Amino acid sequence: MMFKLRSTILKDIRILFRDRLGLIFMFIMPIILAIVITAVQNSTFEILNTNTVPTLLCNRDTGEAGKQMEIAINKVGMFNLKQVTPNISEKEIANRMHAKDAVVAIIIPSNFTQKLKHKSEETAKKALKNFGMSIDSQHVTDNDSVQPVTVFYHPVLQESFRRSIQGALKSSLQMVQNREVLKSLYFSLNETALPDSLENELINNQLAINEIPISRDGSRNIPNATQHNIPAWTIFAMFFVVISLGSSVVREKLNGSFVRLKTLPTNYLVALISKQLTYLLVTFIQALVIFSIGIWLFPLMGLPRLNIPTDIAGVIIVTLICGWCAVSYAIMIGVFAKTQEQANGIGAVSIVLMAAVGGLLVPSFAMPSSFQYILKASPLHWCLQSYYGLFLEGGKLRDVILNIIPLLGITLLIQLITLYGLKRKNLI
Amino acid sequence: MSNAAVSINHLGFTYPGQSSSCFSNLSLTVQEGERFGLFGPNGAGKTTLMHCITGLLSYQQGSIKLLGYEIAQHKKSVNKLFGYVPQDFSFYQELSPAENLAFFGAWAGLQKNEIKNKTTELLEVLGLADVRNKRVEQFSGGMKRRVNLAIGVMHNPRVLFLDEPTVGVDVHTRHAIINYLIKLNEEGGTTLIYTSHQLAEAEELCNKVALIDDGKIIAHDTLQQLVADYKEEGLEGLFINLTGKSFRDS
Incomplete structure (x- = not known):
């Protein structure tokens, strides 16, 4: 056998x-x-983690919040930002993206600072009212909502990738918004501007996220x-x-x-x-x-x-x-x-x-x-x-x-x- | 009195899924030491009968005994008693003749030394010694036929079934094969059971013949006796006399 x-x-x-x-x-x-x-x-994997995404940034806002938004986007680290002139048309942006100049374009609207400031003041007032503190404000309430930050995507970008970009932008936007709300609150309470040192401590003192892959062998x-x-x-x-x-x-x-x-x-x-x-x-x-x-x-x-x-x-x-x-x-x-x-x-x-x-x-x-x-x-x-x-x-x-x-x-x-x-x- | 090499009694066989039977009540005996030829038109049942005798097909009725063993009950144990040379090239074309013989020899139950000796002997006798290590896929049709035959006789079977062993070969190869088969029968006593459409070759080889048509044995005797009985000059005349001249392609 x-x-x-x-x-x-x-x-x-x-x-x-x-x-x-x-x-x-x-x-x-x-x-x-x-x-x-x-x-x-x-x-x-490297594009998501180490490489940067070629991105056109069109900041049509002339105020502080627009600049803060630019800084926040930069800090994310996943974008390779190319500044374009504020008066560039959407068609021109699309053309540059078709020419593979970038796969993402971010447009910060023209009155971004002004509208965000008004919105932040409103939020601060509501917050103080909730605490039982009524503060007279000479600011005129503006009912206009803040125009959104617009993002153009090249169609080659996959869904998962778009979600990553969206998440990063939302985080940046949240940071700028929080800063404005905090500044408004401080001003309403103290009638002086928020000191830079305190601003940095409050805004930039984010808790770190510790990522640990689980493993059986430690x-x-x-x-x-x-x-x-x-x-x-x-x-x-x-x-x-x-x-x-x-x-x-x-x-x-x-x-x-x-x-x-x-x-x-x-x-x-x-x-x-x-x-x-x-x-x-x-x-x-x-x-x-x-x-x-x-x-x-x-x-x-x-x-x-x-x-x-x-x-x-x-x-x-x-x-x-x-x-x-x-x-x-x-x-x-x-x-x-x-x-x-x-x-x-x-x-x-x-x-x-x-x-x-x-x-x-x-x-x-x-x-x-x-x-x-x-x-x-x-x-x-x-x-x-x-x-x-x-x-x-x-x-x-x-x-x-x-x-x-x-x-x-x-x-x-x-x-x-x-x-x-x-x-x-x-x-x- | 000689013993029966193959004894078929009242054989009934129908292919699965088919309504009409291939054989019904077929009986035939081949004695040991005979060179028996089984002839018939295409589709007459020659190969099917060979497959039933060798256990490749399971029959539904009757009995087939090979050297006294009932095929249906002792399939594997009797397999070493017979050799089979199928019509198709039944070996591994990717291997050399020596490698094929080594493998099939082991499967036939031979030991290493027996395989070695028999391989040398067979390749020499069948004119394949010079190409013993070449792959068979590079061989001519005649050489492949000889490899096919060598594998069938590797284990010195007592009964050798040959299904059209010389189809598609040249005159030299045909002569070599037929002469080798006669030598095997005369010197080794191997019973040959052979089918072919080469009737002249059959006359040279066979000392007993049977004609099968439509699943029935229509004649069975020595060639000389049948030719005399039917007043024909040879096997071809006898064949046409008994099976007619119409095509049998179905």
């Missing part, structure tokens, strides 16, 4: 290494995917595009063995080798075990190669380095289980497909669908609620959750066991379906 299995594994390895197209699909394609997608996501590594993408695309690569393995099973059926094997005194299960062991080794090598690229090549390319979890045994076990599931799925496709084209088509499309549903392309928490149940049927989801438990959360094998159990369940189900298919086709 062991001699037969050894001979079959040797045969499978020989065939595998002579299938150049299959090797490209299994190794080169996922490596390219991992590099390209990590680079793209990292670039977006590390404070900030998750980056590499840490997200490498596990995801490793899983994708493993499941893409369907192109080589699924085709190999179909080819064996079509070229008559199956017929010959059936007439020999050996059970076809030996061939199945051999294929599983051979391709399990392939998926393991895939993971090793992609992880190595993340560790050693990415930093040379200016991308963040992949941090390998402390629980190496856990990573190995999760990798083997993910690989086994991927191999089982590929064999099932091969057993049921009637042609190589069918195996390749169904295999590739189903992997992309399962990757999408499983949260590899879009985070699972961002999916519609109806998909929250469907995604649990995707083995790629459980693979990803297991890897994320180790790579992002710094967990150990026991921490991801609840992800491994469903993954093993799905794998066993796939194996049973495969055996049923082989039995139905009189192959075992």
Whole structure:
């Protein structure tokens, strides 16, 4: 039995290494995917965190609040501001944005200081009235509301990016407004202007936000595009063995080798075990190669380095289980497909669908609620959750066991379906 | 008295999903040591019958015994007793002849040394020794046929099934294959069960023939006896006499 299995594994390895197209699909394609997608996501990440957004700033206001607003926007740090003349028309702004001069334009309206001041005085009066302090004011109440700060966006900007910009501007606006309200309140109470030192202390003494990524091992590594993408695309690569393995099973059926094997005194299960062991080794090598690229090549390319979890045994076990599931799925496709084209088509499309549903392309928490149940049927989801438990959360094998159990369940189900298919086709 | 290599009794077989049966009540015996030829028009049931005998298809009625073993009950255990050379190239084109023989030899139950010796012998006899390490996908049709045959005889089977083993090969390869098969039968005592449309070749090889048409055995005897009975000059005349001249493509 062991001699037969050894001979079959040797045969499978020989065939595998002579299938150049299959090797490209299994190794080169996922490596390219991992590099390209990590680079793209990292670039977006850097735009949001380190790079600045080219922005046109048109300050039509001549007062203090307009200047304060400019300072506040500058302080946000995410804009690369280019001042434009106050009398520039909206059409000219649009033209400059079409010419890729900027992707955002901010217009501070002409009477911004005056209107904001009136609004602040009104707010201060209301506040004092609430405290039971009635103060006569010689100011005439202006019922006109403050004209909004207008922001133009280039259509290439994604929704999430626009929201970030909007959040930053709202924060700036709030700061300017608060300053004016505070100044009005101080003046109403003391009839003198708010001293600069006190103004700075009150306005600029904001509490800091301490961002801490949660982790099970207590590390404070900030998750980056590499840490997200490498596990995801490793899983994708493993499941893409369907192109080589699924085709190999179909080819064996079509070229008559199956017929010959059936007439020999050996059970076809030996061939199945051999294929599983051979391709399990392939998926393991895939993971090793992609992880190595993340560790050693990415930093040379200016991308963040992949941090390998402390629980190496856990990573190995999760990798083997993910690989086994991927191999089982590929064999099932091969057993049921009637042609190589069918195996390749169904295999590739189903992997992309399962990757999408499983949260590899879009985070699972961002999916519609109806998909929250469907995604649990995707083995790629459980693979990803297991890897994320180790790579992002710094967990150990026991921490991801609840992800491994469903993954093993799905794998066993796939194996049973495969055996049923082989039995139905009189192959075992 | 010789023993039956294959004994078929009242065989009934219908392909799943089909209403009409392929065989009903078919009986046939092939004795050990015979070079038996099974002939018939396209679609007559030759390959299907071979698949039933070799266990590739499960029959619904009757019995098939191979060297005394009921096929339906002892599929895997009797598989080492026979060899099968399918009509299609049933091996791995990505591998060399030596690699194919090593793999199929292991599956046939041979040990490492037996595989090594038999591979050398077969590749020599079939003229493939010089290309033993070349990939089969680079071979001509004739060379591939010889590889197909070598795999079938690798484990010294007592009964060898050959489904059109010389289709699409040149005269030299045909002669080499037929001569090798005769030698295998005469020296090793291997029973040959052979189908082909090459009737002249069949006359050279077979000492017993059966004609099958529409799932029934319509003639079964030595070639000389059948030719004499039907007053024909050879197998081709006998074939047309018994099966008619119309096309049988369905």
